[in-house]
Amino acid sequence: MTKKANITRDRSGTERVIVAAAKRVLAEQGFSAFGVNSIARAAGCDKQLIYRYFGGLDGLIEVLGREMSDQFGDMLGPIDPATCVTYSDFIEHMLLQLLRALRQSELLLRIAAWEIADASPITRKLAQVRGAALAAWVKDQRGPIAPPTDRDVGAINAALIAAVQHLALSAHAIGEFGGVRLADEADWSRVETAVSTLVRATYSHPDASVQRG
Template sequence: MFPLGNIYLCPNRDMKMKGKNIITERDRQATERRLLKTVGEMIAENGFEKIGINAVANCSGVSKVLIYRYFGSVEGLMAAYIRQHDFWINFSLELPDRSQLPLFLKTMFRRQIEQLRSNPVLKRLYRWELSSENEMIVKIREQRERTGLKLIEKVSRLTGFPEKEIAVMASILTASITYLVMLEEFCPVYNGIALDGDSGWEQINEGIETLIDKIFADDRKKH
């Protein structure tokens, strides 16, 4: 798919916006999956700035009527992509017992980094989210907030640390990870850490693990 002014050409696609080739409302789930896949491909190749309803309809072969019906707008489609792939919205709140909690937290942060680094579309959509303020974005943030509060409450109960302390530590770590992953496309080095290579991210992972070990070591001293 290549942009040509405001027109997007979609090579190697069988579906075009011509008569009977337009997908109609037969299988909503399949159509939604197709639209989410298409918008992901478009953002991966050209970013989100020039995406419009006509481009999405042309590249997916789905009528504009269905895009509006299922997602409300192109912004609604992009928000749906975030909900589908967002680490915290889809995070399972099943936690292990206290003895396994340090390993669980280390693995959790590693997976957040791996998932976000491996999805350039999501990184770009997070930048879009930062520059947007609408009802769909508010709902996404509310979903993350609900997950975060439940996770903080559970970790606090397992460790005995006050929820306020857990909230601050969690916010610093999760926000830093998200910021640095979004930054790596434009800034190869941050505080001497190579963001454009696996070695730098392993350094970050090891630092997070050291911090978790120190927190739990201090906790053991108190008890």
């Protein structure tokens, strides 16, 4: 009995195999190779199963995006209410966890790079999903901690997130940025200290230290 014959017997198992194959194709070949045929080959199944189970490539992207969203939220992890009491604490935790999540996941890094270098409907969709996952995590974890009202926190946080993301991308691509080495844990400890320093300096004003109500 062939592998393709075996794989069609268990729908849920087959769906997991196809989603895993989609991730491999993205990580190893990029969006230019991301299609029904290449995913079916990687999964070892008939391409018609992708249409039957997911409704085609768009449906598979939806499922892939949701799964990556859940994984992304898990990587960010919960905050500790005992130590995260100000907006500065909250943003510091978020940025450091985001940096660690990007370092741990080559797929997240590749998607982030492709969003910039090779924008497509697929990259835009996955970017929206990741953005929604981050927003959901913030809403769930921030609780009563309110942002300061005397500064543009949206623009500030976008700049901080972009900096963290670019450092992770630079480390993956060339191992350094701006003369700062990004190779071992000592290097990343230095970067994390810098991120914490920036956040505290940015949100150290009394209005930024909003206590829990």
